[in-house]
Amino acid sequence: MIKSLMFWVLAIFLAPFFSALILKVKAFFGGKKGPPLLINYYTLVKLFKKGSVYSTSTTFVFKLGPMVSLSSAVTVLLFLPLAGQAPVFSFNGDLLFILYLLGLGRFFTIAAAMDTASPFEGMGAAREAYFPIICEATLFMILILFYVLTGELRLAAYFTGSQPFGLWQMAGSPMLFVVIALFIILLAENSRVPVDDPATHLELTMIHEVMVLDHSGPDFGFIELGSFCKLFFYASIIAQLIMPFESGYLALNLCLFTAGLVVVYLAVGIMESVMARYRMDRVPKFLLTSFALAFFATVITLEFIK
Amino acid sequence: MNIPVDTILSLVLLSILFSFGSSRLPGLIKVLAFQGVIVSIVPLVIGHDLTTGGILFTLATLTIRGIVIPLCIYLAIKRVAIRREVEPIVGYHASLLAGLGLIVAAVVVSHRFEAPSSSASVLLLPTAIALLVAGMFLLMARRNAIAMVLGYIMMENGIYLVGTTFSVRALHIVEFGILLDVLAGVMIMAIILQNIKQTFDDVDTALLRTLKE
Amino acid sequence: MNSFTLSMVLICCGGLAALFLWRQFLLMKAVAVGFIGIGCAVGLTDALTKLLHQGSYAVSLKYLNLFSLSFQIDGLSAFFLVSIFLVSLLAAVYSFHYLNDSQKALRTAVSYLFFALLIASMALVVTAANLITFMLAWEIMSLSSFFLVIYDYESADNRKAGYLYFVFSHVGAMFILAAFGIFYGNTGSFMFADGNTMPDSAKLTILILTFIGFGSKAGVFPFHVWLPHAHPAAPSHISAVMSGVMIKTGIYGIVRLYASLGLHTPLFGEIVLVAGMISGILGVVYALGQHDIKRLLAYHSVENIGIILIGIGIGMLGVSFGNPIMAVLGFAGGLLHVLNHSIFKSLLFMGAGVVIQKTGTRTIDMLGGLLKNMKITGITFLVGSLAISGLPPFNGFVSEFFIYLGGFRGAALDRTAFVLSIMAIVSLAIIGGLALACFTKVVGVVFQGEPRRPDVTAGDEKGPAMLLPMLVLAGLCFIIGVFPRMFIYLALNAIPVSGLGYGRIPMEPFMQITANITLAATVFFVILAGVVALRLVFYKDKTIGSAGTWGCGFTQPTPKMQYTGTSYAASILEFFRPAAPLEEDHPAISGRFPIKTHYHSHVHDIAERHMVHVVVNPVLWLFDRLRWIQHGDIHLYIGYILLAIVVLLFFI
Incomplete structure (x- = not known):
């Protein structure tokens, strides 16, 4: 329990570091030196030191938004097994709770955006409400596959001990499709290219960034930290799927897990460097592809084991 | 359970989904070429007849199916400078969902048949049926003539797989005959396309209706 | 007197008292709300205790010496009673300040009467132990809620909504009645409890017929067409009761029959x-x-x-x-x-x-x-x-x-x-x-x-x-x-x-x-x-500023520029367009001095759209053909009556 709690704290503290890897990769592709690897910590400290300016249109919901979205992201990490370690909490059906808790965070992010009366933020909010619907369907599809394979509905049951490797053994190659589908979900849920471009200049083309335009100071810091944690959550799930080995030694496990994480973040960075953002009306098709992959993997796998 | 075959066949099924989702002709042709290559190596992996003759035939089909026909079509669209959109009648989202439904339906239907191949792979017959229906779907749901031809080729891939399920000796000969027919068809298509293009400045098959009067 | 009966009496008293006191507007509201509220509270506690101490409670009365009206409260009934009484209680309290137009005092009084009847009939529906009782309570429920829907009867839209609701609830009731006929024909008994003695095919027919009937009350697609018309027409506390609990009686019916038939x-x-x-x-x-x-x-x-x-x-x-x-x-x-x-x-x-x-x-x-x-x-x-x-x-x-x-x-x-x-x-x-x-x-x-x-x-x-x-x-x-x-x-x-x-x-x-x-x-x-x-720690001793929302460089934002609900939903609706066709009315802006334009959009309900072609038009056509029966000649009408009597004598 204590060890798991330490892992949880470690995860929250390391999440900003990994996100900086993406920036480094993008800088490398652009032929630039790029910001230091600790850039996100500097940003967070700078934000936490500042005061805030609130729009006269806003209400208490605007202040509640960052707090709820950060709390939901951090709570979700409590249920996440890291490097084969059991998570702090785990119960039958915790995955449903996790997905809906992320939904709660999204509800408040959107509500905070609508609170500002800004047309741009409303536009971002509409997209933020739309795209995750398909993502959720995909995630539930993957969940069904994992449930049928293991008979469990706990996140911990899939990624502790020798289980991740067991998943590959049972499902075989369709697991690859699951990984790809999860990667697409990661890109969409964390507003990365090609769904959303966190570095674009035009507010009209943004999703997540435009919704938080009016937040400032510590509130904005909370939002940033929350999105680092959320990205870390998805990335570590994929990392544990692509590095499904259990060595029996904690140190070695940790190395493997970190290697997996680095691979995922590098992949995100490379995606961002080589691809352009999709036109907004193309995004649903992209997300439907992930749904198709997950659905397909489920159907195929269940044909295998029957 | 046969891991290599099933992996290959699941790639074939995946290619159906991608072909339904691709909006541009060159992409669609690439997907079809990929599908052709994979479909033609299926007999090798199943290991029906690993004789020299069998391997030779397989290689020949692979060349025609995976390289010659796609290349022909690709050159044809290059030459006549056709519009690159596949011009769907059924939208991409709906097509993708239809593709999923089709695969599930194929799996369900294939249980009705007592196929001798079920020992080789449980996926073989479902994939074959799915290819047949998917080809038909492309034929019906795309307005662009080339996309329709590609749908026809997909159906042919399906027929080939159905043939593979019945490991008859004469399979290769029959199959080869069909393939040559298809090749000839594609050649003729390339020529006719050029004619349609010259007449109508377009290859939208809907325009053929104007020939009525 | 047991507490369930007491609560029924109190609720009905509240409704009747309102009718007598309508000249004193405030008093009338207070008395009505008081009686209905206390009645609901009594019923709520009663239902909760019965639900906690499992067991069933049955009462039976003779009616016209023909049928017995019997009631029974088991776990399922008690559970539905809890939500009925809870929501009705709160809706009654809410109505005290909601119905505040003293010009419409009589109308308000009448609405309290029907409100009381609605609550009582809903409670009776979920406690009915035989088909006759159920049907009786069901009809009272449909009729009282119909009168509540047309509370604002001056508006033509509301009258139309009420009419639609009336038609739907009665066509639904006809399906239920038909199913009950099959029930009685096969078992010879009106009791729900005797349902499992029938052959399976009859059971399935009954289940499907009642599913249509109860579904049209509950608002199951495609029988939901009345819902989006009736709820906006009714006063809000009535909408709360109708949407919150009345449509659930349909669910109750489905579960009750499923359990009693045992198929x-x-x-x-x-x-x-x-x-x-x-x-x-x-x-x-x-x-x-x-x-x-x-x-x-x-x-x-x-x-x-x-x-x-x-x-x-x-x-x-x-x-x-x-x-x-x-x-x-x-x-x-x-x-x-x-x-x-x-x-x-x-x-x-x-x-x-x-x-x-x-x-x-x-x-x-x-x-x-x-x-x-x-x-x-x-x-x-x-x-x-x-x-x-x-x-x-x-x-x-x-x-x-x-x-x-x-x-x-x-x-x-x-x-x-x-x-x-x-x-x-x-x-x-x-x-x-x-x-x-x-x-x-x-x-x-x-x-x-x-x-x-x-x-x-x-x-x-x-x-x-x-x-x-x-x-x-x-x-x-x-x-x-x-x-x-x-x-x-x-x-x-x-x-x-x-x-x-x-x-x-x-x-x-x-x-x-x-x-x-x-x-x-x-x-x-x-x-x-x-x-x-x-x-709190981060914001300690910080300067908190206040300014307008940042307009992304635009300096003259007006509230009119805010994202509207229509545009918010537009892209999602686009995805579901085959099921939800969108109709837009927007004259294009043209010319050097464009005239004022407007935008109006309406999402069509495919059930509503197809209902006209599939049901309404054929029915109208059929009745058009049958119009000759109605010729206005009194002698022939008497002939019809005689004929009907003769036919009845022969067959029964």
């Missing part, structure tokens, strides 16, 4: 499940496209009926495939959702009622920024929105959680159950996402931002009788969401175990699930408290 064929479970999925998804899609806040909420009732049916359908499949855990999870989730929906939906309708009363409009896109002046309404509406979107830690999540768990059990079964469970789970996920989108739209556009029209602004919120029920309901949403133990216990007691062929349900595993939900919610609150504390 466990997978087919009926499949029908219920598929109907649930379609209603769920399409209900919320149409809700997204609405501009009228009450119409939107009405479509959400269709959606939630869908969720309830998914739960019950999973339960039925669990019974058919011999998986008791799946069955209990499905039924418990579905039944708890009945209670949950009655709580948050009545809360939302009451909130919408306050908004409509204070601003005078129901159009979402004309409102805005109400949260600043209407704190209590805004916050309770926000809580209701979170609950209806199924988000933790509110009550909607709990019931959906149970349904999901049941669905996952089904996913481990064989082919048919597997496919249906997958579809159920994925549709629940999609419904959840769409509901979130829809309620962020309502909350965001109506309560947040700036007022869109200078003339449509919120006054202050007055009327404690309106605010108190909303606070109670919001509190309930939260309590059930965090401590669901007690309420799951109630729902488990309500499952008609005898009808499913199970003995007793072991409580322990289900209580474990509720303990997990409580744990997870507590963890979330601890972390939220931590973050709040952190925020």
Whole structure:
């Protein structure tokens, strides 16, 4: 329990570091030196030191938004097994709770955006409400596959001990499709290219960034930290799927897990460097592809084991 | 359970989904070429007849199916400078969902048949049926003539797989005959396309209706 | 006199007293609300005690020496009574300040009479033990609610809505009556309890016929057409009762007949499940496209009926495939959702009622920024929105959680159950996402931002009788969401175990699930408290500025530029266009001096659209052909009567 709690704290503290890897990769592709690897910590400290300016249109919901979205992201990490370690909490059906808790965070992010009366933020909010619907369907599809394979509905049951490797053994190659589908979900849920471009200049083309335009100071810091944690959550799930080995030694496990994480973040960075953002009306098709992959993997796998 | 075959066949099924989702002709042709290559190596992996003759035939089909026909079509669209959109009648989202439904339906239907191949792979017959229906779907749901031809080729891939399920000796000969027919068809298509293009400045098959009067 | 009868008498007295006291407006309201409220409170405590101490209570009366009117309260009835009395009690209190037009004193008095009749008849419907009693109570319920729908009868739209509701409820009742005829024909008994002696084919016919009949009351797609018309027409507390509990009597009917007939064929479970999925998804899609806040909420009732049916359908499949855990999870989730929906939906309708009363409009896109002046309404509406979107830690999540768990059990079964469970789970996920989108739209556009029209602004919120029920309901949403133990216990007691062929349900595993939900919610609150504390630390001694919203470089923003609900929902509706065709009216801007243009959009309901072609036109055609019977000649009419008597004499 204590060890798991330490892992949880470690995860929250390391999440900003990994996100900086993406920036480094993008800088490398652009032929630039790029910001230091600790850039996100500097940003967070700078934000936490500042005061805030609130729009006269806003209400208490605007202040509640960052707090709820950060709390939901951090709570979700409590249920996440890291490097084969059991998570702090785990119960039958915790995955449903996790997905809906992320939904709660999204509800408040959107509500905070609508609170500002800004047309741009409303536009971002509409997209933020739309795209995750398909993502959720995909995630539930993957969940069904994992449930049928293991008979469990706990996140911990899939990624502790020798289980991740067991998943590959049972499902075989369709697991690859699951990984790809999860990667697409990661890109969409964390507003990365090609769904959303966190570095674009035009507010009209943004999703997540435009919704938080009016937040400032510590509130904005909370939002940033929350999105680092959320990205870390998805990335570590994929990392544990692509590095499904259990060595029996904690140190070695940790190395493997970190290697997996680095691979995922590098992949995100490379995606961002080589691809352009999709036109907004193309995004649903992209997300439907992930749904198709997950659905397909489920159907195929269940044909295998029957 | 046969891991290599099933992996290959699941790639074939995946290619159906991608072909339904691709909006541009060159992409669609690439997907079809990929599908052709994979479909033609299926007999090798199943290991029906690993004789020299069998391997030779397989290689020949692979060349025609995976390289010659796609290349022909690709050159044809290059030459006549056709519009690159596949011009769907059924939208991409709906097509993708239809593709999923089709695969599930194929799996369900294939249980009705007592196929001798079920020992080789449980996926073989479902994939074959799915290819047949998917080809038909492309034929019906795309307005662009080339996309329709590609749908026809997909159906042919399906027929080939159905043939593979019945490991008859004469399979290769029959199959080869069909393939040559298809090749000839594609050649003729390339020529006719050029004619349609010259007449109508377009290859939208809907325009053929104007020939009525 | 037992307390159930007492509560019925009190409620009816309240309604009658209003009629006598109509000249004293305030007194009349106080007496009516007082009697109805006390009656409901008595009934509520009675139902709760009966639900906690399982067992059934039966009463039988002779009626016209022909039929016996018999009533019976078992777990299922008591569970529905709890939600009926709870919501009616709060709606009655709410109405005290809501119906405040003393010009319409007589009308208000009449509406109290029908309101009392509606509550009493709903209670009698769920306690009826035989077919005759059930049908009688059902008809009183339909008629009294019809008169409540046409409360504002001056408006032609409202009269039309009432007419539509009348037709639907009576066509539905005809299906139920036909089914009951088959029931009686096969068993020779009017008692529900004698249902399982019939042949299976008759049972299936009865189940399907009653599903259509009850479905048209409950608002199952495609029989939901009356709902989005009737709810906006009725006064808000009536909408709350109708949408919150009256449509649930349809669900009650389905479950009651299923349990009493004891036919466990997978087919009926499949029908219920598929109907649930379609209603769920399409209900919320149409809700997204609405501009009228009450119409939107009405479509959400269709959606939630869908969720309830998914739960019950999973339960039925669990019974058919011999998986008791799946069955209990499905039924418990579905039944708890009945209670949950009655709580948050009545809360939302009451909130919408306050908004409509204070601003005078129901159009979402004309409102805005109400949260600043209407704190209590805004916050309770926000809580209701979170609950209806199924988000933790509110009550909607709990019931959906149970349904999901049941669905996952089904996913481990064989082919048919597997496919249906997958579809159920994925549709629940999609419904959840769409509901979130829809309620962020309502909350965001109506309560947040700036007022869109200078003339449509919120006054202050007055009327404690309106605010108190909303606070109670919001509190309930939260309590059930965090401590669901007690309420799951109630729902488990309500499952008609005898009808499913199970003995007793072991409580322990289900209580474990509720303990997990409580744990997870507590963890979330601890972390939220931590973050709040952190925020306080960060903001200590900081300068807090205040300025306008940043306009992204534009310097003259006006409130008119805010994103509207229509544009918010547009891209999602585009995805569902085949099921929800959009009609737009927007003359293009042209020329150097363009004239003023406008934009109007309407999302068509395909059920409504096709109803005209498939049902209305053929029926009209048929009746046109039969018009010759009506010729106006009195002699022939007498001939008809004679003929009818002769025919009856021959055949009976």
